[in-house]
Amino acid sequence: MPTIPVFVATDRTQRDRSNDFNWCAPGELVDIGSSCDRDRGNPDGACGCCRSFTGLKSRRSTTTAEVALLSMSFAEYVVAHHASLLGIGLPDDTARAWAGEAARDMVSLAAAFPAGTVVERRGDEIVARLLPPTRNRRADHRPAR
Numbered sequence: 001m002p003t004i005p006v007f008v009a010t011d012r013t014q015r016d017r018s019n020d021f022n023w024c025a026p027g028e029l030v031d032i033g034s035s036c037d038r039d040r041g042n043p044d045g046a047c048g049c050c051r052s053f054t055g056l057k058s059r060r061s062t063t064t065a066e067v068a069l070l071s072m073s074f075a076e077y078v079v080a081h082h083a084s085l086l087g088i089g090l091p092d093d094t095a096r097a098w099a100g101e102a103a104r105d106m107v108s109l110a111a112a113f114p115a116g117t118v119v120e121r122r123g124d125e126i127v128a129r130l131l132p133p134t135r136n137r138r139a140d141h142r143p144a145r
């Protein structure tokens with residue numbers, strides 16, 4: 001089974017920012033939703049939508065996500081997005097179109113980071129908060145015994 005890079009909800013680094021929150025289930029697949037008029041362009045706005053990811057199952061929000069390599073096909077990933085969008089009442093053809101687009105966007109964003117990276121969202125930007133430990137890098141800096 002091939003793996004694809006995706007973003008999943010995580011508690012890691014929660015409270016690094018005073019306005020962090022996580023209402024998603026741990027490991028839940030997440031998407032990036034659009035922002036409301038009040039918070040648009042302001043990741044630290046009162047609503048929180050410009051700094052949060054949306055859980056595909058719960059449709060709840062988290063400010064922290066993590067890059068995971070999941071054993072699923074891209075088609076299955078699209079299905080997860082499609083089901084989520086149907087769940088909020090979009091018509092099937094719209095949900096199908098948006099799901100394909102969202103899945104492509106999220107995979108290409110997630111592929112920019114090593115698996116295990118904790119990320120946050122600052123408006124339209126996804127930024128690494130915490131990189132995974134790199135065994136090779138650590139070995140390079142440690143004198144041989």
Ligand SMILES: [Zn+2]
Nearest residue numbers: 036039047049
């Ligand atoms: Zn908002």
